[in-house]
Amino acid sequence: MAMIEKLRQALYRKETVILIAKCSIFYEGRASSKLSEGERIIIIKEDGAVIVHRPFGYEPVNYQPPGSIVTIEDDRGIIKLNILRPRIHEKMVIEIKELKHFYSSRLEDQAEFQMWGDEEDLKQAIILDPAGMLGEELQLVGSEFSLGSAGYADIVFRDINGNLVVVEVKKKTADVSAVYQLKRYVDKIRKEGGSNVSIRAILVAPRFTQSALVALKREGLEYREVSLQHARKILKQKRSLPSFFTS
Template sequence: MRLLVARCSATYEGRLSSTLTSAVRLIMVKADGCVALHADVGAYKPLNWMNAPNTLLEQERRWVVTNPKGEKLTIELEEVFEDVSHELDTERGLTLDGVEKELQELLAAHPSHLEQDLVCIQREFRTDLGPVDLLCRDVDGGAVAVEIKRIGEIDGVEQLTRYLERMQRDPLLAPVRGVFAATVIKPQARVLAESRGIACVEVDLGRLRGEDDLTLRLF
C-alpha cells in the first residue's frame, strides 16, 4: 500500500461530477489499484475514490485515475508531506462475525436453500482480490459465486462485483453468476445488485438453523 499525505484538490468526472477544494488529505493506493482520498474525519469512508480495475497516470504535480467505464479522478498535488509504501497482506484476515460465519456454514451445507439444485463446490474460494464465500454450480453446471453478509449493503454488492469481474477471466469458471445473500438486504443494495444481474436472497437464519419449513425469499 502506498500512502501520501499531501495538500491537494481533486475533480471526479463520471456518472456524477464532484470537486474537492484544496486541503491536506491522505491518499491511499492499494495493491489492487484502488485509489482513495481521506480527510481526518469520517471513519473508513473516503471523500472520493476509484475502485479497481483502473489506470493511474502519475505526472509531476497531477495524478489521473481512469477506468474502463470512462470515469476519471484527477488529483492536483500542491505539496507532498509524506510518501511511503508498505507491503500489506491482501487476504481478508478478519474473521466473520458469528452470524455471517453460521450463515456461510449452513448455506454451504444446504445450498439448495439459495437456489433449487444448487451444489456447493468450495467455501472461501480464492480470487486475487480475496475469497468469495461460496463457489457453487447450478443445475446446468454453471458457476455461481455467493457472497454472504449479515446485513446486505452497497459495499457487499461492490465486493461481489469485484470478485465476479476476476472470476469471469477464468475460462474454467466463466460465465459466472452472482448471488448476494443476507438476513436483510437494504433497498439501495438490492437496486444496485439487480442492475448488475446479481440475484438477492434474504435468509431467515432462525428457520435455516433447523426448522422443517425453510423459506427464503428470492428477489
C-alpha cells in the first residue's frame, strides 16, 4: 500500500504516528519560521498535537499544540503535511522529501502522573506549619487570595499582633521581580484596607539574588530562607505522603 494511504488511515483511526523523514518545514502564525531539508522525527498524536524534533536538543524545532487539524496532500510524489490552528490563524507545513521510517499504532496510557516538589507543596508546608517553616505562629486568612486587578497572593496570614501578613513563595531563587510581585499585593491590600490596617509582607524562598535582597530592604519587605527538604519533612509529619516518597 502506498505510504500516503497508510498515513491517511492511521490518522483516520486516530493512531499515534511517528515518522523519520528528510523534510523541510515552514511555519507562519504568531511568528514565522523556515527550516530547510534535513532528517527529523515527526510525532503526530491522536489529539492533534504535532511535534518535530531534530536529532539534537531538548526542544522541538517546530510544533503545533493539541487540537490542531492535520491534512495530507500529495504534491507530485512529495507528501505535504498541513497542520492548522484555524482560531489563531497558524499554519505549519512539513514537506516530506524522503520517508526513512513509518510507525503507527494506538497507544494505551491511562496512568496518573504524580509529582512532588513544586511550589504548591512548599506552600502547603507553610500553611500546615507556619511556626516550623517561618519561625512564628501565624493564623491562616486565605490562600490564592484574590486581589482583583493585582493578581493573587499566595498566602495571607494574621500574626500574633493582629497584623496581616502577605506571603509570596518561590520554589527556587527569588529575584527582584518576585519582590515587586509581592509589593503589588501589599500595595493593593493597603489601598483597599485603608491606612489603619497594618500589613507585613514576607518573601519565602530557598535562595535570594543579591538585587532581590537590596530591593526587599528598600521596599521594607521581609524574607525567610526555607529549604525544600524541611518542607518535605513537615509534610511527611503532618500528612501521610504517598508510599514511594517515604522509602
